[in-house]
Amino acid sequence: MALLNRSDWYDIARDTEWTPSYISKEELFPSGHSGGDGIPDEMWCTYDEPYKITYSEYVRTQREKDAGAYSVKAALERTDMYNRADPGWISVLKEHYGAVPVVEYAAGLQESRYVRWGQAPGMRNMGTFGMLDEIRHAQAQLYFAHEYVNKDRQFDWAHQAMKTNNWGVLAARHFFDDMLMSRDAISTSIMANFAFETAFTNLQFIGLTADAVNAGDHTFAKLIQSIQSDEARHAQLGTPLVTMLLESGQKAKAQRLIDIALWRSWRLFGVLTGLPMDYYVPLENRERSFKEFMEEWVIDQFARSLDDLGLEKPWYWDILLRDLSEHHHGQQLGTWSWRPTLWWSPAAGVSPDERDWLEEKYPGWNDTFGRCWDVLTENLVNDNEDKTIPGTLPIICNVSNLPIVGTPNTHLHDYSLEFNGRLYHFGSEVDRWIFQQDPDRYSAHKNLIDRFLSGEIEPMDLGGVLAYMGIGVLSDGGGDAHKYQWAENYRQKAAA
Ligand SMILES: [Fe+2]
Ligand SMILES: [Fe+2]
Numbered sequence: 001m002a003l004l005n006r007s008d009w010y011d012i013a014r015d016t017e018w019t020p021s022y023i024s025k026e027e028l029f030p031s032g033h034s035g036g037d038g039i040p041d042e043m044w045c046t047y048d049e050p051y052k053i054t055y056s057e058y059v060r061t062q063r064e065k066d067a068g069a070y071s072v073k074a075a076l077e078r079t080d081m082y083n084r085a086d087p088g089w090i091s092v093l094k095e096h097y098g099a100v101p102v103v104e105y106a107a108g109l110q111e112s113r114y115v116r117w118g119q120a121p122g123m124r125n126m127g128t129f130g131m132l133d134e135i136r137h138a139q140a141q142l143y144f145a146h147e148y149v150n151k152d153r154q155f156d157w158a159h160q161a162m163k164t165n166n167w168g169v170l171a172a173r174h175f176f177d178d179m180l181m182s183r184d185a186i187s188t189s190i191m192a193n194f195a196f197e198t199a200f201t202n203l204q205f206i207g208l209t210a211d212a213v214n215a216g217d218h219t220f221a222k223l224i225q226s227i228q229s230d231e232a233r234h235a236q237l238g239t240p241l242v243t244m245l246l247e248s249g250q251k252a253k254a255q256r257l258i259d260i261a262l263w264r265s266w267r268l269f270g271v272l273t274g275l276p277m278d279y280y281v282p283l284e285n286r287e288r289s290f291k292e293f294m295e296e297w298v299i300d301q302f303a304r305s306l307d308d309l310g311l312e313k314p315w316y317w318d319i320l321l322r323d324l325s326e327h328h329h330g331q332q333l334g335t336w337s338w339r340p341t342l343w344w345s346p347a348a349g350v351s352p353d354e355r356d357w358l359e360e361k362y363p364g365w366n367d368t369f370g371r372c373w374d375v376l377t378e379n380l381v382n383d384n385e386d387k388t389i390p391g392t393l394p395i396i397c398n399v400s401n402l403p404i405v406g407t408p409n410t411h412l413h414d415y416s417l418e419f420n421g422r423l424y425h426f427g428s429e430v431d432r433w434i435f436q437q438d439p440d441r442y443s444a445h446k447n448l449i450d451r452f453l454s455g456e457i458e459p460m461d462l463g464g465v466l467a468y469m470g471i472g473v474l475s476d477g478g479g480d481a482h483k484y485q486w487a488e489n490y491r492q493k494a495a496a
Contacts, residue, residue, distance in 0.1 A: 010052055014121050033117040035184025039248050047120030047244070050236035058129050062136060065226045072222040073144060081217055082151060086282040087347065087481040089215045092208070093148070094344035095280075098157035099168070099272055100204070101141035103176050104227075106162075108134035110180040110188055111234070117185040123237065130193075130234035137227045144223055153475035157343040164470035167341060167448045168271065171401035174445065175264050182441075186241050187257050194238030195261035199302040201231045203273045207293040211277065214285035242309055251311070258306070259314040260437065263430045266298070266320065267327065267400045274328025275335065278358065279349030280481070289361040291324045299324075316430045322411075323428070325362050329369045330405025330412075337376070337390055338403075341469060342478035350377070351486040368407045380487040381494050393465070396447040397427035399434050419443055 020028050031037050036044070053061075082090070111134055114127025145158035161169050179191045205228035212221035245254040270290075277290040299321070303313055314320070336346045350358075350373045358365045379387040394403035395414060404427040406412030415426040419439055426432040435442050448465075451457055457468045471477040 006052070006054055006057070010054070014125050017121050029117060029119050031184070033113070033184055034119055035117075035186035036119050038250055039119075039186075039244055043244055043248060044119045047122050047240050049122035049126045050239060051126070051233055053129065058132070062132070062230075065229065066136065066140070069140060069222050069226045073147075073219045076219050077147070081219065082148060085215060085217065086285075087345070087483075088280040088282050088349070089217060089285070090152075091280045091344045091347055091481045092211075092276040093145075093217075093220065094152075094154050094157065095272070095276065095342075096204070096208075097141060097145035097155060098161035098343050099172055101138050101145065101158055102162035103172065103180075104134050104137035104141065106176055106180050107192065108132075108138065110134075110192060114185050114189065114237070119185075123185075123189075123241075126234065126237055130237060133230035133234055137230065140223060140227070144219065154343050154345075154478075156474050160470065160474050161343060164474070165448070165451075166343065166469040166471070167396070167401070168335075168343075170448055171271070172268060174399075174401045175268050178441070179261055179264065186245070189238040189241050190245075190254060190257045191261035192238070193235050194242055195258045196265045197231050197235035198238075198305065199262060199298045200265045200269050201228060201235070202297045203269055203290075203293050205231065207273065207277065207287070207290075207297070210287035211281045211285055214287060215282060239309070242311070246310055255311055255314075256437065258311065259316070260434050262298075262302075262314055263316065263320070263428075263434065264400065266323070267402060267427070267431070270323075270328035271331045271335065271402065275332050275346065278328065278361070279332050279336075279354075280347040283351075283354050283357060286357075290328060291361065294324050316433075319428065319430060325364075326407050326411065327405065329362070329365065330407070331402065333369060333372055334394060334403045334405055336480075337388065338394070339479060340389065340477040341466065341471060343471070343475060345478040345481040347481040348373075348376075348484075348486055352489055354486075368410055372408055377487055377490050380484055381491045385484075391462070393449055393452060395425050396449045397431050398424040398445070398447055398450075399431040399442060400427055401447050402427060 025041075029036060108131045111127045111130035115124050115131060118124045118127055142158055145155050148155040162173060179196060180188060183191065205224045209221045209225050209228075212218070212224070242254050242258075245251065273293075274290040277286065277288075277293065306313060332346075332349070335342060336348055339346055350370075355366065355370060355373075359370075376388045379385070396402065397404050404412075404414055404425060415429050415432045417424050417426065417432055417435065419435075420443065422443070424432075424435060424443075426435065446454065446456070448469075451468075452460065452465060457464050466472055466477060
């Protein structure tokens with residue numbers, strides 16, 4: 001039997017649309033869920049999904065992608081990459097697997113909301129495939145991480161992290177709950193598909209692929225490449241919605257959603273991707289610096305897509321450009337120092353050669369962040385390891401939920417704000433601006449320090465905080481990835 005081409009029947013078949021008669025349109029698509037305020041009904045008929053695919057085509061392609069990734073894993077299982085790899089690379093894997101797989105599942109829930117609340121048939125169809133994409137990502141990454149659980153219990157965090165109150169998890173969950181789980185279908189699609197996936201998933205899934213290949217971890221490279229091929233597709237879901245907001249006179253709304261999502265993504269990815277790229281990946285395996293990847297994927301490409309659509313660069317563009325050379329270096333100092341609170345063992349990444357690389361990529365690094373590392377290194381050389389671990393807790397931003405950091409001696413500031421009698425702290429003026437956009441959304445949340453000070457964490461000491469975060473419960477916390485071998489050079493120099 002002759003089959004029609006997809007293009008001959010797709011548009012008719014996907015328009016399974018009718019006018020509700022038992023309930024009103026507003027009851028079928030309440031604005032809190034659908035977010036269609038101000039968009040006329042006729043405009044929904046114009047939603048044209050940027051890619052078209054049928055279920056049978058989708059399943060065939062996805063099956064091939066899975067077969068590719070899983071067969072590479074099976075073929076390379078005996079190469080013992082794990083035991084040959086640099087400990088810094090293992091830390092990249094642990095951090096990634098704790099932070100990413102279950103968030104993928106959350107993204108599946110997000111896309112499922114387009115299936116129900118999307119007011120255009122094309123959006124509902126593509127949301128269905130996007131949801132299946134994200135379920136595949138969660139399953140694959142949980143499965144791949146599981147291979148290592150018998151080697152190191154810190155890999156257990158792939159399954160468990162998102163259920164804990166670890167500080168890094170609180171930061172991730174606060175951001176993803178804000179962007180993926182608690183917005184109407186249009187807002188979440190613009191924030192997550194357009195701003196977050198278009199701009200940022202490339203960093204983690206393409207940028208790190210090159211590093212993974214260089215580090216000899218072809219299994220991980222194949223896995224994250226396979227995932228990114230889906231992200232690149234469903235990331236396009238948000239673009240027609242941006243256009244619809246612009247055409248219905250709601251440019252300010254679209255711009256605000258993007259500005260919030262871009263900054264929040266940036267701050268989180270400074271930790272998630274910035275630390276691995278500039279500190280954990282072995283020096284000889286580094287493809288490019290984090291800043292160079294950001295300049296390509298976000299500063300150039302994303303800014304161009306904003307321009308193409310008729311949107312502006314976010315108002316904080318200059319702050320972002322400065323932050324490219326600051327924020328993740330501050331977070332590296334903080335996370336390495338508070339390493340007992342992590343589910344992975346961070347690499348310091350500051351051997352003499354690595355410091356030369358950092359100075360080359362970030363001129364001035366030695367005179368700022370390097371000064372702090374001088375002190376930490378000196379303490380290690382003098383066998384004062386205990387002095388390299390702080391005994392107090394940092395101030396944490398009430399939006400990003402990350403420690404407030406900056407460039408030592410240059411730019412370090414706590415941006416605060418009083419709201420309803422409570423004092424809030426922010427890591428930047430942009431985080432404070434985000435809070436001000438919707439105080440009701442953010443004001444009730446307590447960050448880790450708020451919880452500690454209000455007596456929610458017991459006993460009120462370091463041990464109590466660690467147990468509250470799941471450290472020592474699921475696995476031990478982190479130590480230095482290389483067991484301070486990098487400090488040997490400095491020790492010999494000091495001895496000489
Ligand atoms: Fe995904
Ligand atoms: Fe996605």
